[in-house]
Amino acid sequence: MVMKMNEHFDMMQPLAERLRPLTLDDFVGQKHLIGKNKVLSSLIENDRITSMIFWGPPGVGKTTLARIIANQTHSEFITFSAVTSGIKDIRKVMKEADENCKYGVRTIVFVDEIHRFNKAQQDAFLPFVEKGSIVLIGATTENPSFEVNGALLSRCKVFVLHPLSNEDIVTLLKNALHSPKGFNNQKIELDEKYLYAIATFSNGDARSALSTLEMCILNSEEKDGVLVISDEIVEQVTNKKALLYDKKGEEHYNLISALHKSMRNSDPDAAIYWLARMLEAGEDPLYIARRVTRFASEDIGMADPKALEICVAAYQACHFIGMPECSVHLSEAVVYCSLTPKSNALYKAYEKAKKDALKTVAEPVPLTIRNAPTKLMKELHYGEGYQYAHDYEEKMTAMQCLPDSLKDRVYYEPTKQGFESQYGERLKRIKEWKKAHRK
Numbered sequence: 109m110v111m112k113m114n115e116h117f118d119m120m121q122p123l124a125e126r127l128r129p130l131t132l133d134d135f136v137g138q139k140h141l142i143g144k145n146k147v148l149s150s151l152i153e154n155d156r157i158t159s160m161i162f163w164g165p166p167g168v169g170k171t172t173l174a175r176i177i178a179n180q181t182h183s184e185f186i187t188f189s190a191v192t193s194g195i196k197d198i199r200k201v202m203k204e205a206d207e208n209c210k211y212g213v214r215t216i217v218f219v220d221e222i223h224r225f226n227k228a229q230q231d232a233f234l235p236f237v238e239k240g241s242i243v244l245i246g247a248t249t250e251n252p253s254f255e256v257n258g259a260l261l262s263r264c265k266v267f268v269l270h271p272l273s274n275e276d277i278v279t280l281l282k283n284a285l286h287s288p289k290g291f292n293n294q295k296i297e298l299d300e301k302y303l304y305a306i307a308t309f310s311n312g313d314a315r316s317a318l319s320t321l322e323m324c325i326l327n328s329e330e331k332d333g334v335l336v337i338s339d340e341i342v343e344q345v346t347n348k349k350a351l352l353y354d355k356k357g358e359e360h361y362n363l364i365s366a367l368h369k370s371m372r373n374s375d376p377d378a379a380i381y382w383l384a385r386m387l388e389a390g391e392d393p394l395y396i397a398r399r400v401t402r403f404a405s406e407d408i409g410m411a412d413p414k415a416l417e418i419c420v421a422a423y424q425a426c427h428f429i430g431m432p433e434c435s436v437h438l439s440e441a442v443v444y445c446s447l448t449p450k451s452n453a454l455y456k457a458y459e460k461a462k463k464d465a466l467k468t469v470a471e472p473v474p475l476t477i478r479n480a481p482t483k484l485m486k487e488l489h490y491g492e493g494y495q496y497a498h499d500y501e502e503k504m505t506a507m508q509c510l511p512d513s514l515k516d517r518v519y520y521e522p523t524k525q526g527f528e529s530q531y532g533e534r535l536k537r538i539k540e541w542k543k544a545h546r547k
Contacts, residue, residue: 123322124315126289127280128172130179136283136314137276138169138269148173148267155181157216159237159244161252161261164269167313170247173269174218177245184208187218198232202242209241222246223255230257237263271312278303280314281321291325295334302342308360309346309390320345346390360391364399367442371400372407376446383442384435393434397423400441411451411526418444449526457520464514471511504538506545 129135132142132149142149151157157177162170178185186201205215217233219225236242237260244264246252252261272280281303284290302324310317323345328335363386370378386396401423404415422441426434480491495505508515522532 122319123284123290124167124318127284127287127318128175130176132176132180135169135172135176136279137272138173141267141269142173152177152180157181157183157243157245159242159264161222161246161248161256161264161266162269163248163250163252163266165249165271165312167310167315167317168269168272169314170269171218171220174220174245174247177216178218181214181216183214183216183243185216185218187220189220195229195232198229202232202236205236206241214243215241216243216245219244219246221248223248223250223252227257230260234260234263272314273312274304274307277307277310277312277314277317281306281317284318284321294325296325296328297334297336299337302337305342305390306346311390311392363389363391364396367396368399368403368407371403371442371445372450374446374450376443379442379446380439383438387431387435387438393426393431393438394423396438397426397441400438400445403445406455407450407452408445408448409451409454410522410528410531411449413527415445415448449528451523451525451528453521453523453528461519464517468511468513471513474508474511476507477509502541504542506542508546 132152135142140146142152162173164170174187184205186205188198188201201217205217208215219233222230233242233244234257237244244260246256246264248255252264252266256264278300285296285298286292303321306317306320306324309320324337324341325335327345328337328341330336363382367379367382367386370376370382383396387393397419401416401419404419408415419441422434422437425437428434475489476491476493478485478490480486485491493507495507497504510517520535522528522535524532
């Protein structure tokens with residue numbers, strides 16, 4: 109299906125569609141692309157649009173940015189749906205664009221879900237992009253490196269869009285309550301905590317958040333001319349128990365703290381409970397997976413290096429399949445982390461090294477362990493005296509690698525927990541050997 113862009117809206121349209129901004133000034137989020145002096149905003153404002161691909165999760169502004177380009181550039185703007193358009197439609201529009209180009213009229217073609225087009229359909233755009241008859245803008249939720257033909261991709265600039273923050277989502281929801289296209293003609297009693305709850309449930313998807321707000325309002329009861337939104341309404345609409353976060357996200361941090369400390373205290377039952385509390389409240393499983401991965405090194409480390417592998421695998425599983433299926437992968441990770449031996453030696457080692465690094469930022473790298481790729485560097489004694497460990501029977505040397513002022517500093521102090529006790533014994537033997545062989 110091929111459509112020309114249309115600014116018309118009516119109140120029968122979904123809220124997310126009615127509120128879609130038409131200018132960059134009204135756009136919320138993606139400041140890394142459209143903030144002040146950022147490349148995409150400059151291209152749009154100066155009407156210097158080139159072929160591009162918007163890559164990002166659903167509801168983050170890909171289609172909206174395309175429509176803003178339609179409204180702020182002097183071009184014929186046509187949109188394709190990859191679900192309903194075929195080769196015949198593409199060729200027809202490309203022919204028209206070719207004719208328009210002869211008369212100095214630029215055509216911007218927006219292809220939503222471009223990853224759904226097969227190779228032949230994508231190839232149909234290529235010659236027209238190549239000779240400049242059209243400017244192609246594609247939107248995709250999939251990695252364009254795998255889903256867009258290499259020849260077409262090489263002629264497009266890829267812009268990566270990120271999930272919206274809770275603050276961005278709340279801004280959009282407040283706009284909806286006060287906009288003529290939204291609910292400014294209705295009296296609504298809505299505690300701000302519900303806006304943050306909806307933002308949390310949406311996981312960075314503006315369309316989902318606006319749809320949730322709309323459903324809450326449409327299903328609310330009217331009391332003395334005022335629509336009242338309650339816990340029960342939010343729970344029904346989101347199909348989740350409303351474990352609501354306050355606007356500063358205190359409960360959000362309370363819950364992740366409870367999970368972290370339960371694992372640290374080797375309490376798998378408590379860890380699974382706090383995990384379930386977060387997931388069933390709509391917390392992003394990838395956020396939890398990232399925090400659990402951090403725990404694997406901060407609180408376990410060398411006591412059981414396998415913990416990091418399991419947590420990274422859990423993160424990947426969450427990314428691949430999402431909720432609700434990935435709950436079991438996260439459960440496996442938090443139980444493993446709860447039961448395995450604990451050590452914060454790596455965390456303490458880095459904190460001590462960081463303090464020295466900040467205090468001695470100008471400390472030069474010893475000449476012995478500097479690279480010497482040029483003749484001049486060799487003449488300046490770079491790399492002189494370097495001892496290649498693999499050339500020695502013990503696979504190590506007594507060579508000093510720290511700066512002179514820090515040569516006796518100790519950062520990593522192994523504990524007796526789990527595997528770390530074995531690594532600690534090895535480190536002890538290494539240090540004794542180096543001390544004996546140091547000149």
